[in-house]
Structure formats: structure tokens, C-alpha cells
Amino acid sequence: MKIFLDTANVKEIREAAGWGILDGVTTNPSLVAKEGRDFLEVVREICAIVPGPVSAEVVSTTADEMIKEGRDILRRVGAPNVVIKIPMIREGLRAIKTLSSEGVKINTTLIFSPSQALLAAKAGAAMVSPFVGRLDDISQVGMEIVRDIRTIFDNYDFKCEILAASIRHPVHVVEAARMGADIATLPFAVLEALIKHPLTDIGLQKFLKDWEKMPQQARKA
Numbered sequence: 001m002k003i004f005l006d007t008a009n010v011k012e013i014r015e016a017a018g019w020g021i022l023d024g025v026t027t028n029p030s031l032v033a034k035e036g037r038d039f040l041e042v043v044r045e046i047c048a049i050v051p052g053p054v055s056a057e058v059v060s061t062t063a064d065e066m067i068k069e070g071r072d073i074l075r076r077v078g079a080p081n082v083v084i085k086i087p088m089i090r091e092g093l094r095a096i097k098t099l100s101s102e103g104v105k106i107n108t109t110l111i112f113s114p115s116q117a118l119l120a121a122k123a124g125a126a127m128v129s130p131f132v133g134r135l136d137d138i139s140q141v142g143m144e145i146v147r148d149i150r151t152i153f154d155n156y157d158f159k160c161e162i163l164a165a166s167i168r169h170p171v172h173v174v175e176a177a178r179m180g181a182d183i184a185t186l187p188f189a190v191l192e193a194l195i196k197h198p199l200t201d202i203g204l205q206k207f208l209k210d211w212e213k214m215p216q217q218a219r220k221a
């Protein structure tokens with residue numbers, strides 16, 4: 001499973017990229033607004049750090065405007081790894097169809113049901129983003145739609161990738177991998193939490209303490 005960071009914070013992206021496990025980045029208007037920086041400048045900077053796909057979201061709501069905005073983002077960012085994020089609304093489908101026919105990679109966002117994912121894939125999206133945590137928030141088990149989408153895409157051999165989004169904790173990440181999601185996009189705090197285990201820290205402390213007890217001479221190779 002590929003691991004993306006769900007952030008527009010360049011410091012976090014640089015840090016995770018340095019760990020050698022970062023495959024891409026997703027942003028959304030809320031995450032970009034939080035940084036208080038110029039949208040296109042941030043996307044350009046992220047694209048230069050991460051060689052994998054970087055999602056930049058449109059904020060228009062009519063098909064014609066979304067198509068224009070998507071083309072505009074691509075032209076002005078000028079990086080080969082930009083993916084245009086389009087919301088799963090009626091007008092979005094036409095925008096996905098048109099842009100994907102031009103070879104633009106589309107990440108369909110705000111997916112909350114398997115039927116929405118099916119339509120996005122049929123329209124030509126390269127990725128669908130089911131929002132797992134937001135479904136959990138309203139008492140629906142979000143991960144179940146990841147499982148259903150996996151079954152549907154496998155039934156018909158859709159090449160569209162399942163990008164598990166709105167991930168809130170490490171268990172979501174492990175479940176996404178078990179369900180066969182192609183990608184999980186994580187907030188930086190969740191990525192950090194994946195590394196940690198108290199028994200690893202306790203075990204390391206013990207190894208180092210025991211090593212210190214060895215005579216200096218015996219420690220040398």
C-alpha cells in the first residue's frame with residue numbers, strides 16, 4: 001500500500017520524505033487555508049519535494065469551471081506529478097470525463113458510498129478517495145466502503161486506485177491495508193504514530209544498557 005501525507009505543511013512533507021516511505025501528498029482547501037500561503041506556490045513546492053502524485057483540489061462547482069480551473073492549476077504549477085482533485089458531485093462527473101480524456105490524472109474526493117466510487121471510476125478517475133473517518137463520525141463503519149469498492153473494482157478490473165482518506169489513527173491504516181486499499185493518505189501525526197511501539201523503546205533501552213555493562217575491550221569488533 002502506498003503512503004501519502006494529507007497535509008499542505010511543507011515542513012511535515014520534507015520530514016516524512018526524509019524517512020524514505022513517502023509516496024505522494026494530498027491537499028484540500030481546508031489544509032491549504034490552514035497554512036495561510038499562496039495555493040499554487042505551496043503545490044509547486046510540494047511537487048518539487050515529492051516525486052509521487054500531489055493532489056490539488058478545485059474549488060469551482062460547475063463542470064465548465066472545474067475543467068478550466070483544473071487546466072489552469074496544471075499549467076501554472078507546471079509539474080508532471082500534479083493530480084487534480086474533483087468533488088463527487090453531478091457536475092464533477094463531466095469534469096472528470098473531460099479532463100481524464102485529456103490525460104489528466106483525477107482524484108475524486110468526498111466519496112462516501114461505493115456507488116459514488118463506481119461512477120467516478122467509470123468517468124475515468126485515476127483515484128477515488130473514500131472518507132473513512134467522517135463516516136465513522138456519523139456511526140457508519142467507514143472502512144466497509146473501502147472493502148466494497150475493492151470488490152467492485154476487482155469485479156470489473158477497474159484500474160482506478162482506492163485512496164483511503166480521512167484517516168484518523170493507526171488502526172485505520174492497518175485496516176485499509178487489510179482491505180486492499182491502494183493508497184492511504186495520513187495526517188503527519190498518524191504517520192508518526194505508526195512508527196511507535198512502547199516495547200520497541202523498552203527493548204532498545206535494555207539492549208543499550210546491557211551493552212554498557214560489557215568491558216570496553218570486548219565491545220570492539
Ligand code: G3P
Pocket residue numbers: 006026027028129131133134165166167185
Ligand atoms: O483528504 C481528505 C481528508 O483530509 C479529510 O480528513 O480528517 O478532515 O475528515 P478529515
